[in-house]
Each structure stands twice: as structure tokens, then as C-alpha cells.
Amino acid sequence: MILNGTKFIETISYLEDLAMWDLETGQSHLPVFDQAMLFTSYNLYTDSRSGVDPHGASYTEGVCEIAARTSVIQAVDYIWTVWATAHELGHSLGANHDGEKKGIACKAEDLYIMTPSVPYMYRGRPYSRNPWMFSKCSLEAFKQTLKDKDCVKTKGNYFNAADYKAIVTKKPGETITHNEQCHVIKGSKSVLCETAAADICLLMRCTDPATGICLEDYYGAASGTTCGYNMPALCELEQINRKPLLYRHGMDNN
Template sequence: MQQYSLFILPFILDQISTQLSPIIKQTIKFGNDKGPRARILLVGDHSLFEKFFGLYGEDEYAAYNGLSLYLNGIFSQLKSVFDNQLYFFNKFSLRLEMVGVPMIILRPEDCPLRGPLQNFISQHYLDKINTTLINSSIPLTNSSIQLQLEKQQKQMNYVWRSLDSLVAVQWASQWVKQNEPTGNLPMHEHLMIITALDLLSHRNDSSTQGMAYIVAAHELAHSIGASHDGFGESENCSARQNFLMTPVSASHPFDAKFGDTFGNAFILSKCSKQQIEDFFNSSDSNCLWSEEEGKNLFWSMLEEEFQLSLNALTKNGSNTFLFDDENYLLEEEKQLLNNKNRKEEEIKFLKILPGEQFNPSRQCQIAFGPSYGLCQRIDFLLLTSDPCRRLWCKDRRQRRWGPCETKGFLPLMDGSNCGDQKWCIRGQCRQMPGISEEGNKNSNNEENKSSGK
């Protein structure tokens, strides 16, 4: 069973996960003693790389490094929602494994969404411009031609940065079908494409919500059988309780009946849990119970891209995502790439949380754009009871006392500093002595860079 999701950075458009080519076998109860496993192929598309390229001063290497860290951070937090947290049948949790390293698309023609989009723009808009100029009933002056070109350019720019969500799903499906037979994609059960494109609904609105890893978990739960709380088989679980499968998450939820429900956003309701257990007990989940590795062509065909990512993650002696063994040599890593039987020899990274790597100002830039920084207005900051619950950002191009901005569900990233020896974890400021001092040092350096110090 192969599935995929499309993401808007740092948000996701709901209800566009689709199941491809389900494997139907006999009904099983449990396939192994370890529980279900889903191998995730994480793809950052060209629009996402383009966004980070702008955030990092058009430095391609720095952008690749930053995006690699960001995607690894999303995955580590996604794992934190499922691994050893959500238990099914009182026995198993869903084990998530990322295959290889995040795949970052550097060229638009290779992108699952921008490749077809590039062809569409070329065929539609450029032909339309030529037709307009040729078929004009009156002679066009240079200024008239310029106006026509500017109008078409604005339309092309809009099309280049937005896409109908259903079309996006179709193009993603085509991309998978084109690349899997050639061995360009590693073996996986679930593909997540993260994009900075604005994915539009049939009402022509983007309907985006939430922090990336929370809505990634939401969409993954859809793919393993869970529906929205308050609807269908989950109608007995109120959406007002703000569990993971609520249709719309909120950072500041208080319900007269259920009280403060913010913490529920990171866990499943009993209805969702039951639906997922039903899925795991059906033949549709057979592939998730298999431990078969098979031949992973990704490692042999994309060794050069892996080495680029490896170098980016360890640039300048960074302590972020260090190998467990400090003396681990790249030459030994090359040997692992050719080892088809590697299991326990998989690369293991130390757990440095994304908030330690991306300070709040950088988080604002990722959420809103390069001109944004952390809001300093006390009146906005006091609107939330916990500093980790909602990230407030300010457009630095606006006047100093202009309003700050946020999103419907935008907690600070896990690992963000919120006081002396305190860090944000799941939207709450906590005393967490286990978080590394080196991670804080990296975050402080990032803060100084983004503030121009």
C-alpha cells in the first residue's frame, strides 16, 4: 500500500492524502512482534527550496543545509507523535522510518508539481501573449505591448506560486508512476511532498492550518484509517475537544464544556484510535506489517546527492545531527551505501530539536517570509498564557507599532528557548534538562545572524 501527502510550508491542505495501488491479501491480525512500520519518503519540492534560497541570502549551499535541517526536524517531531506515544491494541506503536535523507528538488523541471506547471505556463500563457499581439485589431504601441506583457507576467507569477489541490494530487501521482519503475525513488510505504505552493481548494481558497509536523501526523492518520472527529464513524468524539483529527486545530482553544483543549492537538481521540486499530487489523495494512527490505535503489543511484546532504549537515563542525560516533568517517559511510544488507548499521543522528536550530525569528521567516521577525509587542505576547503556545511575528517593513501576525495553529517549534533552562515542548514551556547546550548555542548564533548582530 503506497500513499502520499502534499504539504504547504509550514502548513498542510487537509483532505488531499490519497491511497495508491493498495495491496490486497488475506486478512491478518498481527504480522510480526514489532508492530506496524511505515517507511516515509520525505520530499522538499522546488518551491520549498526556492523559499529557503531567499531566506538564506540566495546562498544555494546554505539554503540546502537549512532545508535539510528543517525537513529532518519535521520528521523527528512527526515521529514523536507516533513512536512510543500512541499505542494500538495496548501493545504496538506505529514505527516511522525515513528512507535515506530528505529528497530536495533543486530544479523546477524535476519537481512533481513545478515540472508540469512549467510546461503549462509555457504552453498556455506564452502562446496567449503571442496570439494577443498577432491578432490585435489595432496597431499596438510599445506602451500597449508593455502593458500586455506586464499583465500576463502577473498572471504567470500567480500561477507559478499557486495550484489547485486536486491537480496537485494528480501531478504527484503521475510523478510517482514515472519515477518508481526507473528506480529513482527508494522503497517506501508513504510519500510526503512538502511544498511552498499555495494549494487551492475548489472554493479558490488555501484553507491552510497548523504546524507542519502536527498536520503531517493528521494526514498520516487519515492514511491509516482515521476520519475527522465529529463526522462519520467518529461522530461520537466532538471536534470541539481539539484532538489530532479535529477538522481545524486552534492554538487558543477553550471550550465551555471541555475546558482548555490545547494539549489534545497532539494525541488521538478514542474514535480515531479505534478506526486505526480496525485498519491495522485489515488486509489493507499488510505492507505495514512486513519487515522485508528489498533492494533499495535510492542508495546506489543517488549517492552523490546523499553526500551533498551529509556535507551540508556537518558543515563547519556543526553539532547538529552529529553521528553517534564522532570518529565516523565518510569513507565508512560510502561502504554503507553499497551494503544492501544494512539494518542496524543505519545512520543514527543525535536528537537535536528543530527549535534549537531555528530561533523564533527564523521560524517567523519560514512561516511568513524573509521580512518577518519575532513580535516584540507586549500586548500581543500577553494574549497567550504560555509563550510556547502561539508564535507572534512582525513584518519589519511595517511601522514599529504595527500589528503582529500569527496563524490559526502556530506553536513554537519544540526546543525553542522560553526561559532559564526551559524549552518549548508541544506548545508548553517546560524544564527539560536533557536538551543540549550545543543546540542552544546554535540557536543563539542563528538569532544573532537573523537580527544582524
């Protein structure tokens, strides 16, 4: 479908095709897995909301079930895609949106991972860690789904102690620069807007990689990031929790 010059791909068709691939050939081509996710740069839409692009689709409670353990996710920027991935995995593990069905007892406006809309940071609301957490409703749904799913109880030999130690020895902000964080979030040509901003721990703005203009979306700098140009202080979780941080809702509803 073409809308205002932009091509959209029907999400459910992609999801069904991926499920069919899993049924016919998936397990023979890959190591044993509990969930398969397809990431695409195409714009997604669903028939019920034509013209409005959802972030993805999954089969609710589909984890571990062949031809249902699949998700399709639109890859945008790093932060957005990570959130969408956690959100779609939440559906596969049995969670509905907060405020709906099994999530009816939890409020969508509390902005947990299963809120219907993508939470972005911006000036105007108090800081919340909720967008990185699942609500009580979601956790209860996971427990109910997984109690009968034997596949997730299978132990795999994937842990490497040396690799783990190398990763956790330093904080993320100590291993990548401010500009490199913008590369990860917005693209390889994006850089930090305010290199000496004292509040960078909460309000780190990056440039549009195409135009060089500072974007209005705000992201918190990674833990361990220096708080400005040549400044010795580091961004720490305790420091971040004391300061205000706000969110802008996206238009997604899946």
C-alpha cells in the first residue's frame, strides 16, 4: 500500500509467512530456539488500522509453539527497536496491553513495556523506570503462560564466564563515547547536540543523521557516561533517578 508517497507492508501477512517458514523449514536451518523474530526496515501497517504503522506483531502466548513462536518487528532507531522487541516478546509470553484483557488491572499511562504506545523521552514528565520494566499484569500473564511450556526449561550451554566478566567490568558509558551512543541510537552519522550539557544523563539529544539538525527526542545517556565535555563526573543510576525525565508517546497501538 502507498500512502502519501510512503510504501507500507501488511504486518499480518509477514507474520503468517514467517510462521509457515517455521513450520516447514525453520528448525532444520537453525539451532534449537523458543522464539523467532524477523526485523524489517519496511513500514508496517495492519488492515484494521491502514495507514498507521504498528511497531510489530506476534501471536499471543505463541512462545515455544511451532508456527506460533514468531514475531515481526519494524526496525527504526536502536532505542525504539529494543523497546518494540521486548514488547512483542511480551505478547508471545502471554501478555496483553496494559489496560486491556489480561492487563486490564494495569494502567497504560504508567508506561510499562506493554503500554500500547511507544514511550519516548522529552521534557515535561517526571522520570520513570517503567518503560524498561513489565507491569504486574504482564508478569502474572508470563507465569500463567510458562507454567505449561516445557521448552523454556531446557538448559543450553550458552554462558561464557570470560565474556560476561569482560562486559560487566566497565559501564556502557565508559566504553563508548557520547557520539558513539548517538550512532547507536539514530545512525552512524548522528552526533551529540550539546557536548557539554550538564543534564546529559537525562536529556541527551542527538542530531538527525540526514540533516544534522538536533532532534526533539530525548534519551538518557548510558550509565558511566561523562557528564559533559572533559567533565570527570559520570552518569549513575542513582543520579539519574533524582532528576526529571519525560516521555513523548508514539502513535503505535500494537
